[in-house]
Amino acid sequence: MNFNYYMPTKVIFGAGRLEELGECELPGRKVLVVISAGGSMRRNGYLDRTISLLEKNGVKSVVFDKILPNPVLEHVDEGAEVCRKEGCDFVLGLGGGSSIDSAKAIAVAAPNPGSYWDYVSSETGGGKPLPNKVLPIVAVTTTAGTGTEADPWMVVTNPEAKEKVGFGNDQTFPVLSIVDPELMLTLPPRLTAYQGMDAFFHSVEGYLSVKHQPASDYHALDAVKLITQNLPKAVKNGKDLEARSLVAWANTQAGFVECLSSNTAHHSMEHAVSAYYPEVPHGAGLILTSVGFFNFLAGKAPERFSALAEAMGAIDFIAGLKKLIIDIGMERLSFSEFGITKSDARRFAEKSFSSMPRLYKLTPHQFTVDEVTGIFETVID
Numbered sequence: 395m396n397f398n399y400y401m402p403t404k405v406i407f408g409a410g411r412l413e414e415l416g417e418c419e420l421p422g423r424k425v426l427v428v429i430s431a432g433g434s435m436r437r438n439g440y441l442d443r444t445i446s447l448l449e450k451n452g453v454k455s456v457v458f459d460k461i462l463p464n465p466v467l468e469h470v471d472e473g474a475e476v477c478r479k480e481g482c483d484f485v486l487g488l489g490g491g492s493s494i495d496s497a498k499a500i501a502v503a504a505p506n507p508g509s510y511w512d513y514v515s516s517e518t519g520g521g522k523p524l525p526n527k528v529l530p531i532v533a534v535t536t537t538a539g540t541g542t543e544a545d546p547w548m549v550v551t552n553p554e555a556k557e558k559v560g561f562g563n564d565q566t567f568p569v570l571s572i573v574d575p576e577l578m579l580t581l582p583p584r585l586t587a588y589q590g591m592d593a594f595f596h597s598v599e600g601y602l603s604v605k606h607q608p609a610s611d612y613h614a615l616d617a618v619k620l621i622t623q624n625l626p627k628a629v630k631n632g633k634d635l636e637a638r639s640l641v642a643w644a645n646t647q648a649g650f651v652e653c654l655s656s657n658t659a660h661h662s663m664e665h666a667v668s669a670y671y672p673e674v675p676h677g678a679g680l681i682l683t684s685v686g687f688f689n690f691l692a693g694k695a696p697e698r699f700s701a702l703a704e705a706m707g708a709i710d711f712i713a714g715l716k717k718l719i720i721d722i723g724m725e726r727l728s729f730s731e732f733g734i735t736k737s738d739a740r741r742f743a744e745k746s747f748s749s750m751p752r753l754y755k756l757t758p759h760q761f762t763v764d765e766v767t768g769i770f771e772t773v774i775d
């Protein structure tokens with residue numbers, strides 16, 4: 395019973411609570427608002443609403459709108475340059491995980507010399523200590539997937555190095571996160587499914603991780619239960635505010651789980667897939683690798699799978715997982731639709747070890763490259 399509990403983010407949770415951005419305490423006077431290049435924040439009116447609430451709160455905004463679904467280094471460094479030039483003293487990520495993660499990475503890079511990649515610890519990252527303090531981060535989430543609003547992690551891809559790597563420290567927790575499920579009602583079914591499954595796997599993997607601990611176990615099992623029960627409803631009827639709210643709370647809990655007990659090699663495997671094929675959504679890559687990975691792991695380290703099955707209301711975790719994939723309409727998803735073939739298996743496996751070895755260490759079975767290649771060969775059609 396030795397564990398740490400550190401979750402310094404103030405979370406404002408609930409339908410309609412974006413309005414409080416207009417009156418709550420904010421960490422600066424001029425903000426860089428980071429959104430995706432896709433245009434949905436403008437189309438849905440979320441950007442205008444956010445800017446006018448900030449204005450009401452006496453904060454000036456500068457918008458940076460280039461972020462891709464798998465954020466790339468170039469845009470982080472460009473955003474940091476804009477942030478410095480405009481003299482912004484904090485960063486707000488508005489949207490899904492990619493926008494919020496990019497906001498975090500910009501908050502790391504803007505006050506520090508050189509490129510964001512100089513500070514990332516990976517095969518090609520510089521791994522340097524940060525000379526200056528990270529800018530304060532605010533998150534307004536419009537999806538329920540990465541849990542980034544309640545954890546210190548950000549994931550950015552360096553396409554030249556073919557590396558998609560997580561980074562974070564005690565300074566990269568958002569100081570404030572607004573989780574307003576009303577902002578999630580417009581999310582299309584396919585994205586709802588991908589993102590909800592990302593949160594599901596964060597919970598499952600945090601529960602299985604060798605770093606598991608009592609506080610994170612509680613959140614992980616509750617999140618697994620809430621997602622199993624409510625994600626299919628949110629996929630079928632996007633306007634179901636109760637289902638959206640329960641999935642959003644599950645996702646925020648999954649963020650707590652990620653802070654406390656991290657993930658497993660399943661995430662290393664997915665990151666290798668989308669490092670080579672950036673068009674594969676993270677949630678899709680996780681779904682596609684999941685049955686093969688967990689089936690193998692359950693054979694090697696079965697101890698903690700029964701509680702997960704019970705949380706899903708299933709006799710067996712793998713059966714519960716397969717049923718959930720059907721319930722959210724993802725049973726026909728395949729690697730081949732992204733042009734991926736079995737010949738990719740070995741380079742995926744090797745890349746997953748070289749880019750994200752840390753999560754392999756947290757997995758309750760010490761995988762070899764051959765074993766992971768074998769799993770990829772079974773799941774690639």
Ligand SMILES: [Fe+2]
Nearest residue numbers: 540592596676
């Ligand atoms: Fe994830």
